[in-house]
Structure formats: structure tokens, C-alpha cells
Amino acid sequence: METQGLKKITVIGGGSWATALVKILSEQTHVQIRWWLRSKTDIKHIRNFHHNPSYLSDVYLSPKKIRVYEQVSEALKGSHYVILAVPAAFIQESLAGLQPRHFEGKVIVSAIKGMIPGVNSLVTDWMTEAFAVDLAHTCVIAGPCHAEEVALEKQSFLSIASTNQESAEDFARLMTCRYVQAKALGDLYGVEYAAVMKNIVAIACGITHGLGFGDNFQAVLVSNAMQEIGRFVSTIDPRERELASPAYLGDLLVTSYSQFSRNRLFGNMIGRGYAVKAAQLEMKMIAEGYYATQSIMAINENQKVFLPITQAVYDILYGQQPPAAAIEELKKHLG
Incomplete structure (x- = not known):
């Protein structure tokens, strides 16, 4: 039976920023993290040894809170939030084969600090165009914050922006822990x-x-x-x-x-x-x-x-x- 109040969060991406976000989220009590990584070798290593061998390898990844997936569609099932944390140049490839139904009822959070090459689009706008995601159901994570300092648990600060203040505030609470403060803002663009x-x-x-x-x-x-x-x-x-x-x-x-x-x-x-x-x-x-x-x-x-x-x-x-x-x-x- 699902724990009452449990928040299921999908993280898409296997780099240093994705790993840092997984670490922050795993500090929360009622959170289940569903993590998709491209590398099958890294997935196997995380399952066996609870560390990402390629990025921030010293960070412990709790198997009680984190599940890793080889198929992105499986990682999306039942999630409340979806965090996009791959380079902008690879987001189209990472989400290839998915349909708008995979994102229905979810808040999409872009942790990508780049634009989609070729189409010159912000990630939030591209998600609206490609998957019919309502802009009010999108958020953006900004800094000032480096993944390496999160790994060291140095005091950090995040900004969560959305056109929907409630969504921004809810997600900011999920991103707040003893070494990270997160603040909600209304200025998405x-x-x-x-x-x-x-x-x-x-x-x-x-x-x-x-x-x-x-x-x-x-x-x-x-x-x-x-x-x-x-x-x-x-x-x-x-x-x-x-x-x-x-x-x-x-x-x-x-x-x-x-x-x-x-x-x-x-x-x-x-x-x-x-x-x-x-x-x-x-x-x-x-x-x-x-x-x-x-x-x-x-x-x-x-x-x-x-x-x-x-x-x-x-x-x-x-x-x-x-x-x-x-x-x-x-x-x-x-x-």
C-alpha cells in the first residue's frame, strides 16, 4: 500500500546535476525517487553499490528511497513531479517515443539551463509544444548552486520559478533540506x-x-x-x-x-x-x-x-x- 502523503518524483538524467538533485530529494521523509539514466553500466553500479560511478561518486544513494530505471516510460509511471536534468542538446533524444499521456497530471520541472538547439526554444516552451504540457504545470530550477557543493553538503540556495505560485512553493519545500534553501518565484521566463x-x-x-x-x-x-x-x-x-x-x-x-x-x-x-x-x-x-x-x-x-x-x-x-x-x-x- 502506498504511504499516505508519499511524493513520487521522476528524475531524468544521470549527470552531476541530476545526481545532486537526487541527493537533495532523498533528504525528504515521504519521497520516492524514480531515476532514469541512459547508461546501463551506471544503473547496475547504483543498484549494487549505491553510488553513481560517473558523477559525484562519493554521494551515497539510498536504496530505500531511490529506484533506478532503464526505460524512461517506466520511470514516469505514477509520478507527481518530473525533473528534466539532461543537457538541452539531448532532451529530445531522451524523451523520444513518449506521448503527451506520459506527462498528464504531472508537474514538469526543468533543471536544464540551456535551450533546445535548432529550434531555439526554452525547455518549458518545448515541453508545451511537444507534449501539450500546460505552462502552469511547469517549474524551473535555478541557482546559485553547483552540484559539487551540494555533494559536499555546503550551504546552497535554489530558486524555483513557475507561473503557478502553488506549484513553485510545493516544489521548493521538496528541495529544502538542512544544507539547501529553496525559494519560490513567479518569474518563469x-x-x-x-x-x-x-x-x-x-x-x-x-x-x-x-x-x-x-x-x-x-x-x-x-x-x-x-x-x-x-x-x-x-x-x-x-x-x-x-x-x-x-x-x-x-x-x-x-x-x-x-x-x-x-x-x-x-x-x-x-x-x-x-x-x-x-x-x-x-x-x-x-x-x-x-x-x-x-x-x-x-x-x-x-x-x-x-x-x-x-x-x-x-x-x-x-x-x-x-x-x-x-x-x-x-x-x-x-x-
Whole structure:
């Protein structure tokens, strides 16, 4: 018999962020986690040894609360919440073969800080288009928060955004534990776009660091980036929002400066002379900002927002412009 009040939560994805979210959720008393991972080897290891061998391998994964699945459709059965935690570039492949009925009656939570390449769509919008998920039944998880610090149980903060305040507050309670505080917000699009764009900024920060720029320039770059994000988000979804709050500025800062930021690492490699493909291969992880740069520039063809930092990153990653020349041009627009 199902325990009264038991919340069934499906997590889709097997990376470091998915593993960190599983860890946070497993701190709750009345939760059953249904976890789908692509790797059958990792699934077998988790079942036998209760650790993810590929990511955050020191994190203990309670077999009492966590069930791992090889079929995503099986992992979705009976769930109240579905957390999407795969790179945006792989979400279509991960959900291939599913139908709108698989998501009926569930709240869809995007933990993906990227856009769907090719279609240039936010994950929440794509779920509405592809699976008829009502936007009011979607949430977004933003930071400032890195998976590696969750694994170490360092104090962290999450922002849960939704057009449905009740859904945001309910899920924020599930994501709150002794080392994580979660707060509900009503600005779904603002938080989601800001989470996408801060990865582009982190690449820019990494590039300048790789080129030998110091803290002074990084501070100017990040402060200008917050203005750039504000201009873009206000154009896409005009409303009152406090951009200095953790969901916007906080998430931008941690991604731009942290040693754990894969987007900053990717940019740093580019600044040091790596070709894009070489940097991607050596990292063995997805830098969401790479795809996001192209998506934001495509959207901005119609919006015409002044985005000098995004433009500079695009010119380097997609236009083969030398990083030093692109940053020299960018300097003219900062201040």
C-alpha cells in the first residue's frame, strides 16, 4: 500500500546535476525517487553499490528511497513531479517515443539551463509544444548552486520559478533540506532566460581569463553582463523583477567565477588557444553556453537587443574570430 502523503518524483538524467538533485530529494521523509539514466553500466553500479560511478561518486544513494530505471516510460509511471536534468542538446533524444499521456497530471520541472538547439526554444516552451504540457504545470530550477557543493553538503540556495505560485512553493519545500534553501518565484521566463544567458557570460569570463585578463576586467564584464541580461529579458517578457536577487545576479556570479563552472572552464580553454571541438572533447562534459549562444543570437535577430557580450562569444565560437580580437572589440562597448 502506498504511504499516505508519499511524493513520487521522476528524475531524468544521470549527470552531476541530476545526481545532486537526487541527493537533495532523498533528504525528504515521504519521497520516492524514480531515476532514469541512459547508461546501463551506471544503473547496475547504483543498484549494487549505491553510488553513481560517473558523477559525484562519493554521494551515497539510498536504496530505500531511490529506484533506478532503464526505460524512461517506466520511470514516469505514477509520478507527481518530473525533473528534466539532461543537457538541452539531448532532451529530445531522451524523451523520444513518449506521448503527451506520459506527462498528464504531472508537474514538469526543468533543471536544464540551456535551450533546445535548432529550434531555439526554452525547455518549458518545448515541453508545451511537444507534449501539450500546460505552462502552469511547469517549474524551473535555478541557482546559485553547483552540484559539487551540494555533494559536499555546503550551504546552497535554489530558486524555483513557475507561473503557478502553488506549484513553485510545493516544489521548493521538496528541495529544502538542512544544507539547501529553496525559494519560490513567479518569474518563469525571466529566471529561465537568465539561467541560459549566464552560461554565455561564464564562457566570456573564461575566455578573458585564458587571455590573461584579471579581476578588474572580469568585474566590469560581469556587471555589464547583468545589464545585458536585463535588457534581453525585459524585451522578451516585460515585467517588474529584481535582477540583484539570487535567481539572477547570484546565479550569474557563481557561474562566472566558480572553479566548478564548466562553461567558464570551456571559455578558459578557448582563451588559451584550444579549438572549439578540441575543448569540447577534452572536457567530456556539455557546456550549455555553447549551444545557448547560437540560440540567443537567433532569437535576437527579431528582437534587436544590444548584446555585445553574447555577440563577442558568438563571433569566437561560431565566426572563427580570434578571441583576442573579439574581446578587443567588446571592450569598446563596456563601461
